[in-house]
Amino acid sequence: MTNDDSSGSRYTRHSRDDVVAAALAILDQHGLPDLTMRRLAATLDVQPSALYWHFANKQTLLASVADQIVARARPAGAGSGWADDSGADDAGALSSGWADATRVEADALRDALLAFRDGAEVVSSTLALGLGAGEAMTRLTGAIDGGGFDRRTSEIAAAAVLHFVLGHVSHEQQRLQADSLGVVAAGQSADPSDVATSARGREAFDFGITLLLTGLAELAPARLSESPA
Amino acid sequence: MTNDDSSGSRYTRHSRDDVVAAALAILDQHGLPDLTMRRLAATLDVQPSALYWHFANKQTLLASVADQIVARARPAGAGSGWADDSGADDAGALSSGWADATRVEADALRDALLAFRDGAEVVSSTLALGLGAGEAMTRLTGAIDGGGFDRRTSEIAAAAVLHFVLGHVSHEQQRLQADSLGVVAAGQSADPSDVATSARGREAFDFGITLLLTGLAELAPARLSESPA
DNA sequence: ACCTGAACACCGTTCAAGT
DNA sequence: ACCTGAACACCGTTCAAGT
Numbered sequence: 430m431t432n433d434d435s436s437g438s439r440y441t442r443h444s445r446d447d448v449v450a451a452a453l454a455i456l457d458q459h460g461l462p463d464l465t466m467r468r469l470a471a472t473l474d475v476q477p478s479a480l481y482w483h484f485a486n487k488q489t490l491l492a493s494v495a496d497q498i499v500a501r502a503r504p505a506g507a508g509s510g511w512a513d514d515s516g517a518d519d520a521g522a523l524s525s526g527w528a529d530a531t532r533v534e535a536d537a538l539r540d541a542l543l544a545f546r547d548g549a550e551v552v553s554s555t556l557a558l559g560l561g562a563g564e565a566m567t568r569l570t571g572a573i574d575g576g577g578f579d580r581r582t583s584e585i586a587a588a589a590v591l592h593f594v595l596g597h598v599s600h601e602q603q604r605l606q607a608d609s610l611g612v613v614a615a616g617q618s619a620d621p622s623d624v625a626t627s628a629r630g631r632e633a634f635d636f637g638i639t640l641l642l643t644g645l646a647e648l649a650p651a652r653l654s655e656s657p658a
Numbered sequence: 659m660t661n662d663d664s665s666g667s668r669y670t671r672h673s674r675d676d677v678v679a680a681a682l683a684i685l686d687q688h689g690l691p692d693l694t695m696r697r698l699a700a701t702l703d704v705q706p707s708a709l710y711w712h713f714a715n716k717q718t719l720l721a722s723v724a725d726q727i728v729a730r731a732r733p734a735g736a737g738s739g740w741a742d743d744s745g746a747d748d749a750g751a752l753s754s755g756w757a758d759a760t761r762v763e764a765d766a767l768r769d770a771l772l773a774f775r776d777g778a779e780v781v782s783s784t785l786a787l788g789l790g791a792g793e794a795m796t797r798l799t800g801a802i803d804g805g806g807f808d809r810r811t812s813e814i815a816a817a818a819v820l821h822f823v824l825g826h827v828s829h830e831q832q833r834l835q836a837d838s839l840g841v842v843a844a845g846q847s848a849d850p851s852d853v854a855t856s857a858r859g860r861e862a863f864d865f866g867i868t869l870l871l872t873g874l875a876e877l878a879p880a881r882l883s884e885s886p887a
Numbered sequence: 888a889c890c891t892g893a894a895c896a897c898c899g900t901t902c903a904a905g906t
Numbered sequence: 907a908c909c910t911g912a913a914c915a916c917c918g919t920t921c922a923a924g925t
Contacts, residue, residue, distance in 0.1 A: 593822045
């Protein structure tokens with residue numbers, strides 16, 4: 430699927446993409462702590478040192494993994510251009526086009542992070558490197574930018590949304606594995622009021638996004654093309 | 659300072675608190691990657707195995723470290739009770755008492771996290787364990803609760819604030835060390851528009867908090883005791 | 888272009904035993 | 907109550923050398 434068949438030598442020599450795909454598989458099935466260079470090499474039938482021909486170090490590898498996770502956040506449709514503003518939209522509580530678009534991006538990002546075990550932690554860890562999370566920032570900024578805010582406002586707001594999303598999903602995923610390991614602090618175990626509980630998770634996520642978008646709409650009421658009131 | 663002098667044996671036998679204090683020192687001076695059980699043991703002049711008398715494992719130790727970091731977020735004054743609502747306050751753009759109080763807590767938390775290298779990451783990693791971050795949640799929830807929202811709303815909103823704070827500061831601290839190592843992705847190096855830059859850091863943080871608090875004030879306009887308009 | 892072999896300098900954790 | 911000694915099963919990374 431991911432690889433383009435490469436050359437015809439029997440014992441597969443691997444490409445960069447092969448390595449990333451194998452890393453994603455380990456991440457998904459066994460989690461970040463088990464994603465070691467040695468284990469990755471073993472699943473590829475290769476010596477650990479071979480990986481260093483493809484990647485300078487583990488951090489770089491993880492950045493590529495983060496990249497793939499975030500790339501899967503593309504909401505179904507095409508790559509670059511959405512269809513044109515199609516007539517009537519079915520108005521939520523806060524239904525400027527830019528706010529809906531931003532929420533769609535945030536939801537897609539959450540889904541993508543949840544799709545891989547420890548996904549949020551991997552993406553968070555590569556935030557400063559400007560990969561993985563970089564595309565997420567671009568997409569969120571683009572959505573918010575539809576509101577006609579000045580560029581800097583859009584960027585800072587997008588960063589706030591991204592930080593909330595990463596923080597929230599990271600918490601959710603920690604909870605998932607803590608529960609599966611039965612490791613929680615005394616007097617706090619299996620706390621059903623925890624906002625990261627699977628039941629309350631989606632709800633708390635939606636609320637957080639709503640707070641940010643509502644705040645943005647209130648604070649920076651730029652000339653929007655819609656909603657004259 | 660932290661230890662209560664203990665017994666009189668010459669070669670110091672250590673307490674749990676001693677271990678945590680030493681861990682905090684390593685964290686602050688060398689960062690999380692250097693905070694290993696073996697190195698920690700060495701600075702205490704003890705075998706690595708000795709640490710396992712005090713803590714079940716490294717994760718538990720880190721939770722205690724997180725605890726200490728967050729505990730330092732207490733805004734100067736006393737422990738439990740603030741002084742009474744002292745007369746006139748100098749009104750910000752959004753100056754309900756609860757909003758100001760929440761901002762004070764968020765600021766104190768950011769300062770506490772920034773005070774130790776990789777502080778945000780340490781606290782984040784123990785979020786699901788209900789220590790460290792648990793106290794932060796309590797404090798934020800308490801501040802927001804002053805707005806008279808129902809308990810569940812206060813809790814979810816506090817979690818949103820906490821997730822934003824952890825995500826933002828984590829990014830800031832990653833930036834700090836990435837810059838000091840000169841390790842940034844090509845075409846992205848030393849990006850001055852990055853919201854996690856030291857210059858823009860505080861500004862972006864304030865803006866994010868404002869978005870959340872404004873959104874909360876707008877969405878759940880509970881009967882406040884103040885601001886009749 | 889992609890990989891092996893061998894080494895270096897580390898990890899967290901367990902457990903019997905000591906004082 | 908607190909620690910030693912010794913071991914187990916691992917890590918990430920480098921580098922000369924092979925094909």
